[in-house]
Each structure stands twice: as structure tokens, then as C-alpha cells.
Amino acid sequence: MNHMTKIYGHRGSKGNYPENTLLSFQAAIDQGVDGLELDIHLTSDGEIVVIHDETLNRTTDGSGNVKDLTLDEIKQYSAGNKFSHFTHYSENWDEERVPTLEEVLELLDGTDIELNIELKTYVYPYEGIEEKLLTLVKEKGNNRKIVYSSFHLPSLLRLKQLERSAHIAWLLHSPISNPADYMKELELESLHLAKDLVLHDMFQQYKDLNKSVRVWTVNDENELKEMLDLEVESIITDYPEKAINLRVKN
Template identity: 45%
Template sequence: MRTAIFAHRGSKANRPENTLAAFEEAARVQSDGIELDVHLTKDQEVVVMHDEKVNRTTNGTGQIKQFTLRDLQELDAGSWFSGNYRKEKVPTLKEVLELLSDYSGVINIELKTDRNVYPGIEERVVRIVDAYRANLPVVYSSFNHESLIRLKKTDASAEVALLLWERLAEPWRYTQQVGATAQHLWEPSAFSDTAKQLHQHNIKVRAWTVNKPKHMQLAFQMGLDALITDYPEVALDLRKSYETAGKKLH
């Protein structure tokens, strides 16, 4: 089975994460999937950023939920990475999906509901996806599995994935109980017997965050469904070499 390459927060290694520049680059290098994170602003707009606070990746301070969209988008979301990206703003989910309207790969939307409560975020995200990405592949993930259950109640056909650090006993049972079709596992957990157990029950395994070439190779060898990486272009090149070597052996 071919292991898909998901770009973590866009092309995070060479662009400011979770910005339009990062997503554009991830699409340009032809990543199989693009992972991003969503929160709600004070005025209930769905925006794309990893942290609950704006401090690390903008020139502002404070919680996203304390900002209106207008005030949030006045912040500089690129200069922390490089002066070349000082015009980058915190994008809305709508803006990202508009940018990626021709992108046929998987969009992995992580709901950042494990620390902050964002009432109604699941319904809002589903409405946006329905409007901007109908009939194109999307998978929702979260460390807050109750959030995924709420999302499934909004859209029973949605593909959801459990985000997990740890390994579970009989991991397929809980996954099926939640209604998920995949586990997104931290590297050490993904590179274990858990992957084999999940595959035996037709549950996908995607590993995060796989940045070392030797670990990328291991993901290919194990037949993981995907690896999520800050270096999609490196992973894509390695996969090509791995597949070429395999063909030569046969």
C-alpha cells in the first residue's frame, strides 16, 4: 500500500505555518494531503491557526477567542518566520478552501477543541466545507473525541479520525465506538503493533509528525496509510526513491 504524504500546517518547514503561503506551497509540491487547525473568533468566524493564543505566530498577544476576525486579521502572521512573509495574515477556513478549490488531495481539518470550548464550531466547519469543498476529500480530526461525535451528528457521512498520543488496548473497539475510520497517532505509537491491529479491522493509521527520513522510510515499509510531516517535499522524494528501488527488486 502506498503511504500518502500530508503537509503539516501547510509546508511548515519553509513557510509560516497555517498561512495561505504555506498551503499554496504544499499544493505546489503535490502533497497528497494538507493538514490545518481551526478555532473560533469572538464573532464566531472559523479561522486557521494552531495555538489557542496568537503570541507565537503573530505580532499580537492573547487568545484567539478574544479577537474579532477584523482585529485578528490586522495582525502580522508571517514576520516571525521571515520578513519576506510580513504580509501574511491569519486566514479564515473559507479563504483556505477558496485557495485550494482546485486541490484534489485530502484536506485534514483538526478541530482545536481540546483546550478551549467553542460551542457550535463543528456545525460551522461542516457548513463551510459543504459550501467550498463539496465532493472533494476531507477528514476531520481532534484530540477532543466528543467534538468528533458532535460533528458526526451534524454530518453522518463525515470521515473522522482520532488524534492520540498514546496506544489503546484493543484500539479498534474505541475507534469504532466513536464512529471514526482512522487514528492519527504520535510517531512512537504509530510505529508499533497498534498499526497492525487497526489495519486488521480496516482502520487507517496516519502518523504525526514524521520529519526524519529514516522514520519516513519506516512508514513506507510498514504500509501506514499516511505520514504527516513538516517536510512534504522531502517525503515525496523519498517515497519516489523507495518505490523505484522496490520496482527494481521485482
């Protein structure tokens, strides 16, 4: 039996609710997650917003780059009505908006849920986002455990430079040959590995580092069981309820 692996809701409860919305985060909280994963970008007026893509096009009924729009402009659009094909779809979802990170931190108040903030800075670097992020977390984070992750190493290094105690995690979708050297040199606390890297035999090499390994995005029942058996630190999944139920049975 394994009660150690933590379950993180990917973009909230993305499998059943509009991703990266307060609705999706609340659903994941209600399902009993240990942590939430979300993605951030910066608006033209300097607000940190929670959305996966650089543009509004896929997940909202608006369009354009986040970086070219103000928060007020972004808030005009629905972040829910593109998901009307979902089983639980309700017209109320049309009222969902792209949340600010501050709104998500407020939603988490009174819980001990961990938060994995992924900085989507590899297309647009969003100058100053790391400073803004650390300031916001200091003001509104309520000392919760925050894990900062990115595919973009310069963002992680900037965070570490600004805040030595920041818990940083490098996102990898392909293997690196010398993980120990990277972990040490870059002072990484964790690796966030695509699931294929874990199912790959390099996993032991990562595990031997005695650093936390979180795995994304694991949705299939057999793969979830396999990750629980491997005792990864955390699983990031679109279906947190399914993962939590399997963890109980495992």
C-alpha cells in the first residue's frame, strides 16, 4: 500500500472541467488533491494570469496574445464555453473567466494544498515575471508549499537568484544524460518528468538522486498504478479523483 505519492490536479481537474479556471481548481480541491498545477503568463498591464497558451484562442472565446491584452480585456471573455462538449457541461461555465494567480491563491486560503506554478516563459520571456511572482507569493501565498517549474531554465535560475529558498523544478520531456550534475549545478530541488521518461529505464538514474520526481501527465489507470508502485513523489494528472481512488486501493 502506498500513501506517500501526492496527487496534483493538472490545470485543476482538466479532464472534466475547463482547464485553469477557478471552477476546475475548486473541483480538484473538492476531490481531495494534495496539490494543484497551473500555468502562468503576463498581461500587457503586468498582471499574472493563469492560462496554458500564449494566446486566448484555444481556451476562451477571445483571441490574441496574453502579452498584448490588459487584464480587463482578457476578463471580457469566457474561459468555460469552449468546453461545452464535456459531460458535466453547464451553462454556468460560460461565466468562468481566466483567473489571476492572486485569485487562485485566495481560493486556496484555509487549505494546505501545494501549488505548482509553471512559468510559460519559453516563447515570450515576460520581463520581470519572476520578481512579480515572488512578490505576489510572499504577499498572498500564506506560506503554502510552492513549487516553481518551467521548461525554460533561465526563469528558474532567475527565481533562485532572487530567492535562494525557492523550490525549483525543471520540466523535462526528453532524457538528459547527466541529471546529477544538473541538479547540483543548478541547485534544482526536483525534476518534473514526462511520464515516458519514468516508464523508460532512465528513471532509476533520476530516482537515485534522492530528489523529488514528479511525473506528468498520467491519466491511464495502468500507468497511474505503475507510478504509485514506483513511489514517485507526486503524480500530476487530469483526473485527480481517479488517481486518489487508485492510491487508496493500491
